Amino acid sequence: MPSALINVPKKAKRGDVIEIKTLMSHIMETGYRHTASGSVVPRDIITSFTCRFNGTEVFRADLFPAIAANPFITFFTTVTESGKFEFEWIGDKGFSETAQASITVE
């Protein structure tokens, strides 16, 4: 049951540059740690994060093991119309999660 915490303003004016904050629960296991018995803990990370607005990609990131657990990513975008942001996190072991947030542009 992974959960995401998304912060998108509910309203904005046309042409505003807004900040979007995202937090996704994920262990981000580096693949460089060992158990007490010496075996390597296999890598299990989110490798890609994408944000689309009304279907168009507005931001994307490639993540590596050096991104801390529960990846926190913030970025900016210009809003020109009301619509829906879609967020997608893809990773190892078939990890795939999405979240959405709507904005009203006045």
Added chain:
Amino acid sequence: MRIAACIALLTAMAGAALAAEIPQAERRSGYGFMSADTKAMQDEDTDNPGMLSVLDGETLWKRKAGTADKACADCHHDARLSMKGVAAHYPAFEKALGRPVDLEGRINLCRTNHQQASPFAYESRELLALSAYVAQQSRGVPIAPGDDPELAPFVEKGHALFVQRQGQLNLACANCHDDNWDKKLAGSAITQGQPTGYPLYRLEWQALGSLQRRLRACITGIRAQAYDYGSLELVELELYLMSRARGMPVETPAVRP
């Protein structure tokens, strides 16, 4: 250099006599020892990774479980009302068991007695999420452990454990957290060990963890044998720490280095 300083400090602590408890006016949450960056992580809910567990907890609160097919919400309804201030009173005396139970213990008693479900494992995602969700409803509420006279001997036991030297380093909790909280150990502030924000998100753990986990880590740190999760000793220590922090506001889910 750093190692030498570390050893010197530990030696000084081991040699020093125990001082008195921290005066009321000088008590400080671990928050006060943190860098501005770490404080910012706790201050904004949208930046605080502990909130992910609170969200999980909210989902679990409403989910039916066990043979009784009941959710927490079926009895306790809206947690924002029913659970406000509750965590500030824990650990609390449980008559049926004749001993105090902490918040995690209470949640598991609810599971076994009322939901007729199996208890959650200590430090499981579910137990941390539910305790974080419940405790978050007390954010800002002053810590007020019950003055139930039946609790008194357990607070006393907790205090005795707090000042008891143990482990290969022969240190008591009090040697660091009463006597040397204004100093540093290696690069880290020692802090007063005030339990104001549990369960909390530790940057070191990169996860949420309980006060029992923290206590066990500290005990391992002085190279003593840690008490088992759920043991009476850990609950007594939690109880003493909460009574020692009386009046300080709950910060759950706090963030700590």
Added chain:
Amino acid sequence: MANSEHTRRTFFGITGGAAAMVIVRPANATPAMLQAAIRNVVGEANVRSGKVKLDIPPLVENGNTVPMTVSVTSPMTADEYVKSIHVFNEKNPQPNIGNFYLGPRAGRAQVSTRIRLADSQKVTAIARLSDDTFWSVTADVVVTLAACTEEAI
């Protein structure tokens, strides 16, 4: 050099009471690996210093979660904008930290995240602008170790 560093940290971990759970291992990324990772992004292009700002604490309380913000001076118009930002480190097992792809509609060329640093080291951010020039900045970060860390998993 690398060997003595490792010995010091191992000893320090023991003094602290338990094995550190941070990525303490001898196989750090080598300068060659870092250069290769950067070449992989910039190709043969010249990387100039300037335009990029890296906000990262000079002294961090725990290398497992280090807040970091990269911003680039750019008008962010349709003709002149930041295409991407790439962040690298010197001493983690792998040189890459993250790649961030923006575009003119970002409005503001700024991204924040939280990263892991296995040791005190340099962090480098490189921006690719719309004219395919590359600009960079490097910051030094000192990572202190927690005094009492837990047993490994």
